[in-house]
Amino acid sequence: MMAISGLSTLFTWSSIVLVHIRFRHALKSQGRSTDELVYTSQTGLFGSYLALILCILIFIAQFWIALFPIGKSPNPTDFFQAYLTAPVWIFFYLIYMFYKREFRPWIPLKDLDIDEGRREMDMDLVLQEIEEEKAYIRSKPFYYRWMKFLC
Secondary structure (H helix, E strand, O other): OHHHHHHHHHHHHHHHHHHHHHHHHHHHHOOOOHHHOOOOOOOHHHHHHHHHHHHHHHHHHHHHHHHOOOOOOOOHHHHHHHOOHHHHHHHHHHHHHHHHOOOOOOOOHHHOOOOOOOOOOOHHHHHHHHHHHHHHHHOOOHHHHHHHHHO
């Protein structure tokens, strides 16, 4: 159970950062800017790429430890106990692909719908509120600005 919960967390975070990367690239390929977004990532694409690389490295390390356990000889039982999430995830992804009858792993960036489900907002009002918040933060001491930056 520990292996399933640990690796499923990695799959979740990998999916989140991959979706963020694809979303930002879709915005760029459709000629749009992040200025129209109310919330943006503080670390931008750099943070998402770093998180994705770290998740992939953890997947590789977990695979290696599952394949060659420390102090034991390699065997299939230990491997599947430690790395069971990957086959389960692949199985459910294939079921999803057959259910949706969508057999391509990626939708082209120009075809991604980045507006469905989005609330209509008065962007001028939102930008004014953001500028007011930035002015308020600039008026505060350094430790407060540093805390806002980190959090």
